[in-house]
Amino acid sequence: MPHTWLPVCPLRELGIGERRVVEGPDADILVVNADGIILAVANQCSHQDRPLDEGALDGDLITCPYHNAQFCLRSGEALSPPAYEPIACFDIKIENEQIFVADTPR
Numbered sequence: 001m002p003h004t005w006l007p008v009c010p011l012r013e014l015g016i017g018e019r020r021v022v023e024g025p026d027a028d029i030l031v032v033n034a035d036g037i038i039l040a041v042a043n044q045c046s047h048q049d050r051p052l053d054e055g056a057l058d059g060d061l062i063t064c065p066y067h068n069a070q071f072c073l074r075s076g077e078a079l080s081p082p083a084y085e086p087i088a089c090f091d092i093k094i095e096n097e098q099i100f101v102a103d104t105p106r
């Protein structure tokens with residue numbers, strides 16, 4: 001099924017290490033500028049479903065602020081306990097210098 005693209009913000013407004021949370025149809029989506037690459041994941045840790053958007057960023061890795069599980073923003077893979085399940089990843093497109101995120105995971 002084709003995605004619906006949700007507007008995020010102008011590309012120039014999302015500097016390296018910055019993030020935005022977009023309301024998706026099912027749950028919030030976290031969009032991050034990870035060292036110049038725009039990546040998007042579910043804004044929900046797979047450990048206890050808490051939001052990830054205030055987690056520390058290290059390149060394309062984010063650490064959950066609650067119990068320090070770490071996730072890869074490219075693959076959604078859980079890299080350290082207490083999370084073991086991956087988080088969903090979403091496609092990004094950039095059109096006319098605007099960032100859009102897919103409304104459903106890839």
Ligand code: FES
Binds near residue numbers: 046047049068069083
């Ligand atoms: S809620 Fe994220 S590590 Fe526990």
